Amino acid sequence: MQAFGRFLLDLNWNVLSQLPDCQKMCDLFYDIILMGLNTIFPQKSVKLHCRDKAWITPEIKLLISQRQKAFALGNTIEYNKLQNKAIHVVKQAKSKYFESQVNHLKNSKPRKWWSAIKNLAGFSLKPAFHSAEVNGTILQGRDLALAVNNGFLAATKSLPPLSITDKLSVEEPTVLYPISVVDVESRLKAVKSNKAPGSDSLPNWILNNFSMEISEPVTMIFNASIKQAQVPMQWKEANVVPVPKISSVTDISSDLRPISLTATLSKVLESFPFQWIMDTIKSQLDPK
Numbered sequence: 001m002q003a004f005g006r007f008l009l010d011l012n013w014n015v016l017s018q019l020p021d022c023q024k025m026c027d028l029f030y031d032i033i034l035m036g037l038n039t040i041f042p043q044k045s046v047k048l049h050c051r052d053k054a055w056i057t058p059e060i061k062l063l064i065s066q067r068q069k070a071f072a073l074g075n076t077i078e079y080n081k082l083q084n085k086a087i088h089v090v091k092q093a094k095s096k097y098f099e100s101q102v103n104h105l106k107n108s109k110p111r112k113w114w115s116a117i118k119n120l121a122g123f124s125l126k127p128a129f130h131s132a133e134v135n136g137t138i139l140q141g142r143d144l145a146l147a148v149n150n151g152f153l154a155a156t157k158s159l160p161p162l163s164i165t166d167k168l169s170v171e172e173p174t175v176l177y178p179i180s181v182v183d184v185e186s187r188l189k190a191v192k193s194n195k196a197p198g199s200d201s202l203p204n205w206i207l208n209n210f211s212m213e214i215s216e217p218v219t220m221i222f223n224a225s226i227k228q229a230q231v232p233m234q235w236k237e238a239n240v241v242p243v244p245k246i247s248s249v250t251d252i253s254s255d256l257r258p259i260s261l262t263a264t265l266s267k268v269l270e271s272f273p274f275q276w277i278m279d280t281i282k283s284q285l286d287p288k
Helices: 003-007 013-018 022-040 058-072 075-104 110-121 141-156 181-187 204-209 211-228 264-284
Strands: 131-134 137-138 236-246 256-264
Touching: 003 022, 003 211, 013 022, 013 181, 013 211, 022 211, 058 075, 075 110, 075 181, 131 141, 137 141, 141 236, 141 256, 181 204, 181 264, 204 211, 204 264, 211 264
Parallel strands: none
Antiparallel strands: 131 137, 236 256
């Protein structure tokens, strides 16, 4: 964590101001951040089995492997030592897992508490959506993804396509609303680290833990985006997850609900114009 923080602090973000538009600024920002992220926090392959308990970690598996190796070699002293250690570590991991999953719900609504208990017991697990029957054919993999995509797009097929040349004529604003570095840092700090990120591959814990270090370049991109009336392509894309409305999907166009995961930075940017508009019209809204 400290190494990544030092990496960010050593960067000179003034180079962003020399770029012609917010798209190129955003491209360079992501290239630098993801390069540092992949270098300092490289991805690690972990082997998991479908029957592994939720509290079993790679460290526990390594300890069990060492124990079994000692047993195979007939090293009784080492085996007993590792056996006792494995029992202790598993018991501790199991206790921490249940505590983290349920203990914090004791003072919440009973429904949430019982829902967590049922999930841990495996009573309310829903089968994953991996296949569906469409027109008498079982679809899987890429074919299923294309069918789901077409089903979601069916709702807008009757609408004429948008034309990027048709723009509303608006007057130049008399009042400018520059976004400050302090405000951006505050909103990045409020990002929930446990929420799923969007398609930009930038984890929320980076935005939260390093809000101070990245607030300057993010502010530069935000202000450029608003001034140029453009939104970077990374913030227009989303990971769309099909969630079944019923247990057995028979009609893709009506039995699935699309859940879109957009880039967190796009949501942070949207929050500023939303606040400006609300501050302007708040006095005209019916309090009821």
